[in-house]
Amino acid sequence: MEVQGNFDPDLAFVNERLVEVIDYWHEIRSDRKMPAHGDMDVLDVPRHLLPHLELIEVLRDPDLRFRWRLIGTHVTTAVARDATGKYFDELYQGGDFDTVLGPFKWVAENAEPLRWYGTSGFVGKDWQAYEGVYLPMSDDGEIVDMILGAVHYDLT
Numbered sequence: 001m002e003v004q005g006n007f008d009p010d011l012a013f014v015n016e017r018l019v020e021v022i023d024y025w026h027e028i029r030s031d032r033k034m035p036a037h038g039d040m041d042v043l044d045v046p047r048h049l050l051p052h053l054e055l056i057e058v059l060r061d062p063d064l065r066f067r068w069r070l071i072g073t074h075v076t077t078a079v080a081r082d083a084t085g086k087y088f089d090e091l092y093q094g095g096d097f098d099t100v101l102g103p104f105k106w107v108a109e110n111a112e113p114l115r116w117y118g119t120s121g122f123v124g125k126d127w128q129a130y131e132g133v134y135l136p137m138s139d140d141g142e143i144v145d146m147i148l149g150a151v152h153y154d155l156t
Contacts, residue, residue: 078153
């Protein structure tokens with residue numbers, strides 16, 4: 001597997017679904033730097049966005065570690081597996097670990113939204129283009145403890 005990705009903190013989205021997800025994030029964060037996980041109500045998320053959503057738990061003790069908490073069906077179909085409940089370090093090896101970890105670590109450290117795009121090497125689909133957005137969430141308003149993500153894969 002080889003995943004290739006590019007960071008875009010300027011958020012130059014191509015896919016309209018991702019714009020809708022960041023609009024939802026802005027709505028639930030209100031005037032705060034970032035929303036809390038508890039601010040998110042799945043019943044308020046437009047139904048057509050749900051298959052694209054991801055929730056990633058950010059753990060910090062003793063070291064920074066990430067776990068997939070929710071992965072939408074569009075994503076699980078595209079990568080041909082459901083890694084819900086798994087830690088990143090259980091799934092990815094070597095350079096792929098560093099590449100996949102990169103955008104989540106950036107969001108956790110900067111507490112800012114990030115667009116990530118490139119090609120997926122999952123299940124030999126190195127041709128498969130993707131675009132994602134990763135949005136910080138925090139229960140204390142300071143430290144990122146959850147990341148709301150959304151990804152669109154070009155499945156054609």
